[in-house]
Amino acid sequence: MTASIGKDAHRRLRTAVLISGRGSNMEALLAAAAPGDYPAEIVLVAANRPDAAGLATAQAAGIATDFVDHKPFGRDREAFERALDERLTTHDIELVCLAGFMRILTPWFVKRWLGRLINIHPSLLPLFPGTHTHERALAAGVRLHGCTSHFVEPEVDAGPIIAQAAVPVLPGDTPDVLAARVLVQEHLIYPRALALVASGAVRWREGGAVFAPGADTTPPDTAITVPA
Numbered sequence: 170m171t172a173s174i175g176k177d178a179h180r181r182l183r184t185a186v187l188i189s190g191r192g193s194n195m196e197a198l199l200a201a202a203a204p205g206d207y208p209a210e211i212v213l214v215a216a217n218r219p220d221a222a223g224l225a226t227a228q229a230a231g232i233a234t235d236f237v238d239h240k241p242f243g244r245d246r247e248a249f250e251r252a253l254d255e256r257l258t259t260h261d262i263e264l265v266c267l268a269g270f271m272r273i274l275t276p277w278f279v280k281r282w283l284g285r286l287i288n289i290h291p292s293l294l295p296l297f298p299g300t301h302t303h304e305r306a307l308a309a310g311v312r313l314h315g316c317t318s319h320f321v322e323p324e325v326d327a328g329p330i331i332a333q334a335a336v337p338v339l340p341g342d343t344p345d346v347l348a349a350r351v352l353v354q355e356h357l358i359y360p361r362a363l364a365l366v367a368s369g370a371v372r373w374r375e376g377g378a379v380f381a382p383g384a385d386t387t388p389p390d391t392a393i394t395v396p397a
């Protein structure tokens with residue numbers, strides 16, 4: 170099965186960004202989507218935490234925001250996701266970007282948005298899925314680390330890779346120093362990944378991402394970048 174969007178090459182896909190905190194990747198997506206020729210339009214920023222600083226950033230940029238607290242739903246993850254999905258439907262959302270969204274999504278939500286749901290992860294997947302990636306990279310002694318944008322599937326951080334960027338791990342690096350070096354590249358590859366998906370240049374397929382002939386996978390010129 171494949172999922173394809175971006176059929177109309179000139180229409181901007183209505184896109185929501187889901188956050189849980191600072192929202193710097195959300196800001197990078199907003200900046201990239203500002204020009205009218207970018208294939209996605211960020212029309213909603215939603216958070217699962219009331220203190221997500223990115224909400225204020227989005228509001229200051231004139232973007233609609235919403236908040237669905239996951240805590241009142243307790244262990245009923247799907248109920249939380251149905252409430253979140255209702256907000257996405259209300260805003261006629263066509264594509265969802267997770268950007269520091271710190272909730273594992275159930276198969277119900279993932280299957281509903283399969284192929285139209287992407288994420289940014291702070292490691293070179295499949296290395297270091299999950300959390301605390303920079304600490305784990307340092308502990309493992311890798312000399313290259315980085316970030317990955319991928320389609321979201323039920324298995325966490327295991328979906329088809331859309332784009333990656335690598336950075337060197339330098340002697341004396343701390344997790345915070347390494348995280349900052351990786352974050353610069355996240356802000357470069359995530360907008361590129363969103364453009365690829367929204368334009369239909371890459372689509373989800375069972376077992377992998379499918380790139381259209383001529384898809385622009387040019388890497389950021391400031392990274393040791395590994396094209397997907």
Ligand SMILES: Nc1nc2c(c(=O)[nH]1)N[C@@H](CN(C=O)c1ccc(C(=O)N[C@@H](CCC(=O)O)C(=O)O)cc1)CN2
Binds near residue numbers: 272273274289291299
């Ligand atoms: N089904 C999927 N859900 C999510 C994916 C995915 O690929 N498939 N990507 C993650 C993003 N993510 C890492 O990039 C991630 C986020 C959160 C967690 C996690 O353990 N969350 C805890 C709660 C943590 C908290 O609330 O502070 C949890 O959900 O119980 C792991 C990986 C987004 N979701």
Ligand SMILES: NCC(=O)N[C@@H]1O[C@H](COP(=O)([O-])[O-])[C@@H](O)[C@H]1O
Binds near residue numbers: 189192193195291355
């Ligand atoms: N597993 C998910 C995860 O760790 N995501 C990471 O959280 C940070 C969010 O920063 P931001 O809110 O400034 O974009 C980013 O580094 C992102 O890669």
